Amino acid sequence: MKIVDRTDYNKISELLNQYPYLLLVDLEATCSEDNSIAVNEFETIEIGAVMVCTKQLIAIDEFECLIKPVQHPILTDFCTQLTGITQAEVDQADNFSKAFNAFISWLKPYDDYLFCSWGAYDSVQLAIDCQYHQLNSLAIDRELNLKKAFAKIQKVKPRVGMKRAMQLAGLTIDGRAHRALDDVKNISKLLPFIFGFKNIKRENFSVKNT
Helix, strand or coil, rough: CCCCCCCCCHHHHHHHHCCHHHHHHEEECCCCCCCCCCCCCCCEEEEEEEEECCCEEEEEEEEEEECCCCCCCCHHHHHHHHHHHCCHHHHEECCCHHHHHHHHHCCCCCCCCEEECCCCHHHHHHHHHHHHCCCCCCCCCCEEEEEHHHHHCCCCCCCCHHHHHHHHHCCCCCCCCCCHHHHHHHHCCCCHCCCCCCCCCCCHHHHHHC
């Protein structure tokens, strides 16, 4: 499903009055350093999600699952080193269809939410996986690119990754990078900065992106 971004990022805080929940999603997928896996053959191997109440910007629920890939069932060393996800873990995981249905079931109590992710990748990858496995894709009527929103509201050019955004906001990064739930929980800490309730300290620009 193609999502057309018509969000006025200068009025982003108004979205909090339009939706009771924000659904923050992060995916990890198969990948390779040497292009041995084509981009259109990447498969989701982990879904991490946090449901946030818009009234207080507080996380009220979370979801995480690993997924067994089928097109390229053997993870590359690069993928394992990047994510920390092992071959044994995905071998024992459910296939995408079962994992995605569990995700949909988890979403059912939340009838109206705004889909959010850091960048535009995650919804696209979900749609690719659903198409491959002949499943109905997640119904997304509107999507908020948190990376774009952070850069716009905090006047950061060029747009930065989540790790750099956390540094600029003076926030501590918890967990392991490139693990879906850890990443999305860290992203949730940035929400006050994304919606303009807090501002980054300009002196943090001098801190190197390590």
